[in-house]
Amino acid sequence: MNKVIACIGGDGIGPEIVAEAKKVCDQVASKYHHNFQYKDVLMGGCSIDAYGEPLTDETISICKEADAVLMGSIGGNTSTSPWYQLPPEKRPEAGLLKLRKSLGLFANLRPAYLYKELADACPLKEATGAAGFDLMIVRELTGGLYFGERKTVVENGVKTAIDTLSYNENEIRRIAIKGFEIARKRSKKVTSVDKANVLDSSRLWREVVNAVAKDYPDVTLEHMLVDNCAMQLVKDPAQFDVILTENMFGDILSDEASMITGSIGMLSSASLNDTKFGLYEPSHGSAPDIAGQNIANPIATILSAAMMLRYSFDLDAEAKAIEDAVQAVLTEGYRTVDIYTEGTKKVSCSQMGDLICERI
Ligand code: NAD
Numbered sequence: 001m002n003k004v005i006a007c008i009g010g011d012g013i014g015p016e017i018v019a020e021a022k023k024v025c026d027q028v029a030s031k032y033h034h035n036f037q038y039k040d041v042l043m044g045g046c047s048i049d050a051y052g053e054p055l056t057d058e059t060i061s062i063c064k065e066a067d068a069v070l071m072g073s074i075g076g077n078t079s080t081s082p083w084y085q086l087p088p089e090k091r092p093e094a095g096l097l098k099l100r101k102s103l104g105l106f107a108n109l110r111p112a113y114l115y116k117e118l119a120d121a122c123p124l125k126e127a128t129g130a131a132g133f134d135l136m137i138v139r140e141l142t143g144g145l146y147f148g149e150r151k152t153v154v155e156n157g158v159k160t161a162i163d164t165l166s167y168n169e170n171e172i173r174r175i176a177i178k179g180f181e182i183a184r185k186r187s188k189k190v191t192s193v194d195k196a197n198v199l200d201s202s203r204l205w206r207e208v209v210n211a212v213a214k215d216y217p218d219v220t221l222e223h224m225l226v227d228n229c230a231m232q233l234v235k236d237p238a239q240f241d242v243i244l245t246e247n248m249f250g251d252i253l254s255d256e257a258s259m260i261t262g263s264i265g266m267l268s269s270a271s272l273n274d275t276k277f278g279l280y281e282p283s284h285g286s287a288p289d290i291a292g293q294n295i296a297n298p299i300a301t302i303l304s305a306a307m308m309l310r311y312s313f314d315l316d317a318e319a320k321a322i323e324d325a326v327q328a329v330l331t332e333g334y335r336t337v338d339i340y341t342e343g344t345k346k347v348s349c350s351q352m353g354d355l356i357c358e359r360i
Contacts, residue, residue, distance in 0.1 A: 005308070006038075006062050012288040017072050020298035024322060034318075054074075055094070067313070074095065105272060108141040111135070116130070117333075131238050138179040145248045148164030179192070190244050192206065195226050196225070205246060226253070230252070268280070268283065269281055270307045306323050
């Protein structure tokens with residue numbers, strides 16, 4: 001298979017962790033006889049330094065022409081970096097928002113998986129951590145409350161702020177289809193999360209999700225109210241496979257789900273459009289405090305590359321080979337500094353990449 005991958009190293013530890021993910025993709029390419037071609041582009045602070053703006057039209061068009069985008073992270077120290085003296089639309093994060101919009105990325109995937117080797121980092125009860133969990137949050141990314149009309153008005157001398165939460169059935173249908181398709185590649189269960197006891201948008205959400213479910217008889221569907229879901233995530237996360245939800249609920253629940261794994265350097269993510277195209281990046285930021293020291297944990301980015309193989313290229317066996325290699329390295333006791341505990345073997349960012357390659 002021939003694929004072109006646009007690579008955004010970005011800022012801070014971004015270039016270091018993307019280098020390791022590319023190394024792993026190259027290992028997969030050589031073992032499974034694929035050809036991955038990388039096109040390196042700038043975005044974020046490094047693009048501001050080079051071109052005076054966080055995202056250029058050229059970067060957008062290279063990303064659009066590629067089969068997928070693999071990204072590290074962007075941004076600097078928000079208190080000290082001169083990038084944050086610029087107006088908001090010129091700052092590093094503005095580049096990422098614009099890129100997501102330009103690429104039509106409406107589905108955000110955030111897996112939360114607890115490795116038993118890292119169960120000590122899980123803040124939940126010991127038994128819950130020991131049981132492990134493996135869930136995926138599929139969040140609608142371009143609609144709902146964050147994109148609705150908003151205003152602050154003064155009525156009768158009283159300040160009133162108004163935010164609008166709206167969804168149309170097409171927006172709901174396309175994210176629901178993504179959720180069910182993803183469940184088919186996993187344990188075939190979808191928990192659709194809403195607030196249908198209160199919100200009209202949630203009642204429409206439920207209606208459309210029920211209709212989409214008819215095309216996926218092999219996938220089990222359940223509905224759950226968002227407040228209950230927030231509780232169930234800390235009580236019994238193992239009950240979930242795919243959590244399908246709207247933008248704001250997904251924002252909050254995905255942060256909760258990532259917290260219960262306890263290891264920020266391990267969490268991958270993807271944002272997809274309505275084709276196979278996607279942008280793949282770790283959930284963490286650019287960690288400027290440890291940049292340039294070769295100590296960052298590259299696993300979140302490497303697992304993001306595995307998601308790219310699975311969801312954009314349909315290379316399920318190759319994705320699993322990466323995930324198995326990560327598991328093997330952890331089982332053998334190798335750890336970057338962020339997940340190091342006494343008795344395990346401390347390795348650098350590039351050593352971790354090498355170890356994973358060797359096990360593919
Ligand atoms: P952060 O995730 O960069 O770092 C939080 C803490 O976790 C730091 O102590 C850092 O050293 C550590 N950490 C994060 N990733 C790690 C890894 N892979 N290995 C080892 N340790 C790791 O969050 P922050 O400090 O709040 O943000 C730093 C910058 O990143 C900011 O400019 C922020 O806007 C940006 N950011 C970018 C994205 C993105 O590109 N999508 C996401 C979040 C934050």
